[in-house]
Amino acid sequence: MGNEIELSSVITDIAAGPFGSNLKVECFVPYGFPIIDGANLKGYKVTDNLTKFVTEEKARSLSRSIAHRGDVVVTISGTLGQIAYIPDDSIFEEYLCSQRQFRVSFDTSQVYVPYLVFYFHTFEGQNKILSFANQTGVPALSQPLKNFKKIRLCLPDYRTQKKIASIIEAFNDKIECNQKINDNLQQQVMTRFRKMFVDTNNDNRHECRADEYFDISIGKTPPRKEPQWFSMNPVDCVWVSISDMGSCGLYIGDSSEYLTHESIERFNVKIVPDNTVILSFKLTVGRVAITDGDMTTNEAIAHFKTDKTEINEYLYCYLKEFNYQTMGSTSSIATAVNSKIIKAMPFIVPADDELVEFHAFAAPMFAMIKANQKEAVRLTELRDSLLPQLMSGEIDVSDIQL
Numbered sequence: 001m002g003n004e005i006e007l008s009s010v011i012t013d014i015a016a017g018p019f020g021s022n023l024k025v026e027c028f029v030p031y032g033f034p035i036i037d038g039a040n041l042k043g044y045k046v047t048d049n050l051t052k053f054v055t056e057e058k059a060r061s062l063s064r065s066i067a068h069r070g071d072v073v074v075t076i077s078g079t080l081g082q083i084a085y086i087p088d089d090s091i092f093e094e095y096l097c098s099q100r101q102f103r104v105s106f107d108t109s110q111v112y113v114p115y116l117v118f119y120f121h122t123f124e125g126q127n128k129i130l131s132f133a134n135q136t137g138v139p140a141l142s143q144p145l146k147n148f149k150k151i152r153l154c155l156p157d158y159r160t161q162k163k164i165a166s167i168i169e170a171f172n173d174k175i176e177c178n179q180k181i182n183d184n185l186q187q188q189v190m191t192r193f194r195k196m197f198v199d200t201n202n203d204n205r206h207e208c209r210a211d212e213y214f215d216i217s218i219g220k221t222p223p224r225k226e227p228q229w230f231s232m233n234p235v236d237c238v239w240v241s242i243s244d245m246g247s248c249g250l251y252i253g254d255s256s257e258y259l260t261h262e263s264i265e266r267f268n269v270k271i272v273p274d275n276t277v278i279l280s281f282k283l284t285v286g287r288v289a290i291t292d293g294d295m296t297t298n299e300a301i302a303h304f305k306t307d308k309t310e311i312n313e314y315l316y317c318y319l320k321e322f323n324y325q326t327m328g329s330t331s332s333i334a335t336a337v338n339s340k341i342i343k344a345m346p347f348i349v350p351a352d353d354e355l356v357e358f359h360a361f362a363a364p365m366f367a368m369i370k371a372n373q374k375e376a377v378r379l380t381e382l383r384d385s386l387l388p389q390l391m392s393g394e395i396d397v398s399d400i401q402l
Helices: 056-061 113-120 123-130 144-150 158-198 261-266 310-323 339-344 350-393
Strands: 003-008 011-016 033-036 066-068 071-074 082-086 095-099 101-108 150-157 206-209 215-218 238-241 276-282 289-293 300-307 346-349
Touching: 011 144, 066 101, 071 113, 082 113, 095 101, 101 113, 101 144, 113 123, 113 158, 113 350, 123 350, 144 206, 158 310, 215 339, 238 300, 276 310, 289 310, 310 350
Parallel strands: 033 095
Antiparallel strands: 003 150, 011 101, 066 095, 071 082, 071 101, 206 346, 215 300, 276 289, 276 300
């Protein structure tokens, strides 16, 4: 669909991030000029979950590596295939690319930038980026600027690009809206939790060991040298990792990797029931989620099982607020915490009346968050199935009104 072009014909500027020696850790400051890295390129748009900054002076000394609104940012090494654009409503007008990215500016009279980014998220587009990846050593793109400019693709007329992109953007807007609603709902619940249980005392509360109140189990990993126990097929059993918990939201219902049903029986992997609060306690300590369906986890995750499900909202907030630095005896909390410490961690049991009150407030909000998450999953699946059909012209967009 459209005329075949070489990207170089529509690129107005392209530049890599700074050399490593020009952007060392000692250059970072608590707040200032933002740096984009791979953590900001997990979707179509560059996100503003920024953690690294340099001074304005330092950024200006690396001016060729500064990306602006409307620019596209591509990962050179690390998680290859990442590509996103800086939206017009980004928090900052300018961002410094890290050493692992390069930036591209396009002729916006010929290219509707979101369309191009959507194209590069299709199977075909990803293959074109990954076609010049190194085959050995650390994953990296070979001669990234030169090879990116040489990519050839069929580019529809500008109006058609915008029509196609408008469909995908409508899905993305709804998904983002759901996420913002969920963030707000979760903030309301956490605020009420702090007001009721952190800022006020109640003599009817009591403290016990966590494993005195909950049936706490730990996940398991079958032998990694035996690949037959692992799967990428969703019909197998969900097997949650800490990485999965980092991107799931309040509820978790899927994983990036699965276990075969045979492996669960052979290695006696614990099944985590639906609506169970789970907690990461190794390496990345303190990630909390609630299971949406029966599943399994690896050995870095604890499961807080109970028949008293009305305490789940309280438990979720309690674990989110808990100070894990008080656990363990070494300087590194990531290696200090183990399953025995988790089972023995202090748990403050709320008074019956305040638990009833908190559950009545939080449960409807948790239900809404769960529904919004499920809708976002459905929308994502539908969007991803439509995207290649729109790009190939299989779906006609000529009648769409802009």
